[in-house]
Amino acid sequence: MSITLAKSRKIVSVALKKAQEIGLTKPMTVVVLDARGTVKACESQDGSSTLRFKIAFGKANGCIGLGIGARAIFARANEQAYFIQAVNALADGNLVPVPGGVLVRDRKGAIIGAVGVTGDTSDNDEICAVAGIEAAGLQPDTGA
Numbered sequence: 001m002s003i004t005l006a007k008s009r010k011i012v013s014v015a016l017k018k019a020q021e022i023g024l025t026k027p028m029t030v031v032v033l034d035a036r037g038t039v040k041a042c043e044s045q046d047g048s049s050t051l052r053f054k055i056a057f058g059k060a061n062g063c064i065g066l067g068i069g070a071r072a073i074f075a076r077a078n079e080q081a082y083f084i085q086a087v088n089a090l091a092d093g094n095l096v097p098v099p100g101g102v103l104v105r106d107r108k109g110a111i112i113g114a115v116g117v118t119g120d121t122s123d124n125d126e127i128c129a130v131a132g133i134e135a136a137g138l139q140p141d142t143g144a
Helices: 005-019 052-066 069-081 082-090 123-133
Strands: 030-034 039-044 100-106 109-117 140-142
Touching: 005 030, 005 039, 005 100, 005 109, 005 123, 030 052, 030 123, 039 052, 052 082, 052 100, 052 109, 069 082, 069 100, 069 123, 100 123, 109 123, 123 140
Parallel strands: none
Antiparallel strands: 030 039, 030 109, 100 109, 100 140
């Protein structure tokens, strides 16, 4: 099973709303990938810089590719930088090893997608991703 379009759209809208609620002022970008790593939904707020899609995609793509949340990838990058560098090469440079990438799990714990958010600090990006995933009735896995 993979994440639905309706749930993906819900994640995006709530993640962007959460950014406003907590007072983030920089333009945000949210990308939702399905279990295969294909873009299911994406939105960038007005003024988002040109690399924001790639950053958000890289956060989510790393989670799908390694099967762990971005916090675990970040820890691994700090402990085994050469490994993450090699994996990033295998991923054609589409792995951003910082928080803000969150796996999406169904109620049984199966990975059905991932969310990448960028625009503010990695911690704030993650807060927005988690809010969107929870609002869609799914389980976030940050890798913490």
